[in-house]
Amino acid sequence: MNKHLKNLELFLKSSNFYKGIRLSFAVVTPFVVLSLLGYSQFAPAIVVGAFLNAPGDIPGSLKRKVNAILISIGLTMLITTIILFSKTYFPILLFSMAIISFIVSLISVYGFRASLVSFSGLLSMVIAFAIQKETAQEILTHVGLMGIGGLWYLLVSYTFQKLAPQKDKNQLLSDTLGLIGKYLKLRAKLLTKREEREALMKQALVLQTQINEKHETLREVLFTGRKRSGRSHYDEKELLIFISSVNIFELVEAKHLDYHEIDRIFSDKKHHLKASKNLNKVMGNHLIKLAELLIQNNKLPNKDSLLKALSNSNEAIAEYIEEVKLPKAREGALVLKNLYDYQELLLEEIRAIRRVMANVENASKVSFKRQDASQFLTLQEYNLNVIIQNLSFNSNLFRHALRFTVAMLFAFIVGTILDIHNTYWILLTIIVIIRPNYGLTKERSKDRIIGTFIGAAIAIAIVLLTQNTIVYGVLAIISLTLSIALIQQNYKSAAALITINIVFVYSLINPNAFEVIQYRVIDTIIGAIIAIVANYMLWPSWEVNNLKNVLVNALKKNKSYILATKDLYHEKEKNLLAYKIARKEVFLAISNLNAAFQRLTQDPKSKQKEFELIYNLVTLNQTMVSAIASIGSFIMNHKTTPASQEFDVLIEKIANTLQIASEQLEGKNPEQQNDEKTIKEAEETLLKTFEVLSKNRDENIEKGNTELHTDTLHHLQEAYLISNQLTWLKSLSENLRKATESYSQVI
Incomplete structure (x- = not known):
């Protein structure tokens, strides 16, 4: 019981729950205030504007957050205007959908924050289908109010951050x-x-x-x-x-x-x-x-x-x-x-x-x-060249944008022909579910469908118990807050709460709640199926085909890291910053490699070619980083003896082997070094250093000098660590070279 209470306390005090409250406040306040003032007709557009521009509000620098929300406001207003003006002309509407879907989804090449701005833009396109505005004045008024809603959310976000700046x-x-x-x-x-x-x-x-x-x-x-x-x-x-x-x-x-x-x-x-x-x-x-x-x-x-x-x-x-x-x-x-x-x-x-x-x-x-x-910040480029470089089938995000566009057009055309009720719900499901890789799309589809069924079941139970609109309104607000709070932690639960929210919001408009639930479930299933099939059939992006560049980067960063460690051993104070930067970069490179491998495991078994070889490459790279870090950590935290020539020889050998491995993957013809005799002598010399220290220690013990001085212990530890770790690193680098050679032949 205490554990559950503690978890509840942590959740209620979390920034995720705070974000849920922030969005709910931004959405509910204009609706309540304008209704009380007698201007309730303006509330929906302002509420939509606030809701649409919330995704870009993620942790980060205030400047980037403000810029993201402002760009999101402009983008959602533009897209809504285009869709609303195009709705009466079906061919133009399809063309507009295609252009918006492709270009806006491609914005994701600028990183995670940009992908959330992209999501806001795509969401505004779908929501525009639910908006009924006929004249140009009505459309422009609605879009203007959306912009006010977006600015209102920005003000709310800024205020909430000032109230709890450390949250x-x-x-x-x-x-x-x-x-x-x-x-x-x-x-x-x-x-x-x-x-x-x-x-x-x-x-x-x-x-x-x-x-x-x-x-x-x-x-x-x-x-x-x-x-x-x-x-x-x-x-x-x-x-x-x-x-x-x-x-x-x-x-x-x-x-x-x-x-x-x-x-x-x-x-x-x-x-x-x-x-x-x-x-x-x-x-x-x-x-x-x-x-x-x-x-x-x-x-x-x-x-x-x-x-x-x-x-x-x-x-x-x-x-x-x-x-x-x-x-x-x-x-x-x-x-x-x-x-x-x-x-x-x-x-x-x-x-x-x-x-x-x-x-x-x-x-x-x-x-x-x-x-x-x-120097520790990973800077994101925002120039046009980033998009231009991705306009190729070699780009995973380009194929995703194309696949997403086709899926959206197909769903809309089928929904229109079959006269499916609320076709935009199918489009909404596709936007939320579809991802650049198959595994994540499949996982989100499963969670979305299960969550929708759970939410529908809960909504049915509540509808059977009461038809009170006040209860529906309260539940809509609570479910919105909780869904936003849980969307990053537990997508299945968030999907259930989103379903509950949508059912009760629509129930306030349409008294037939059961009809809303029925269409919600059916449209979610249709959207999920389209998303999965599109990811599997249309220009699929199997992770096995995307690994080469990630592996090359990991090998290069490992090489830079071991050379930075060598410099650290020679001059600790002078090279400490460079070492820490190299450490940060290699950790990120390995993290990207680990993430790519996790995506590979989510792909269908038939698409996981050379799985064992790839797993071997991932673990070898990971072990290399750890082995290098153990030397660097010892150097930073102990007083060490001067670096020997043999240490430098072995480090250069390992770095050269990593260079050969990366060039093999890049399709180059690396130069082989025939210095095995020198390398062997360096290994033997380092090992002999440890053996001499051990022998001296044994002689002292035989003479009765059993007390071990700190300096002697550190020298023994240093000699043992350097000798063993370098021999191990040499072996790991050779294994990496052989594995990359096999992998390059396969690809």
């Missing part, structure tokens, strides 16, 4: 910490759940993509939202929590362990890993709790469980050495020590978040140059 940012930070907490717990399972690793790794890919998406949005919100006059106390806190979340994510990524080696070393000693596993679980749960507190504003949880779990993890190292004995225990002890050091760093970042949330004095002080911050 969106806190929600994003909360979502991010919650996802990282889940990711930490999943990584704990990977340590010992040998049989479940493949399934867990696939779950990890999804979480990594979601975390990277949240981080990208937070960069825009936090870095572009800063005032020239400086940051407020809240800005400082949010920025510090964000930085810690990025550091935690990188640390987690840096410990993508060689699980085969773990299994080999701890084959019959898995119980020594339990303390490390438990610490990850405790930290993950603590992050989830902190995520909830960002919304709830309750007291911080006690940190004793964290400190106890860390202490147990440290004691597990001594217990392992005691049981296995040195020197045999050295390799396993170093693995446990490296794991402990990484978890200790994680705990420090979690405690940093705690200090910020507790308003500890001097906790919210951060120095970040404006020019440095701008």
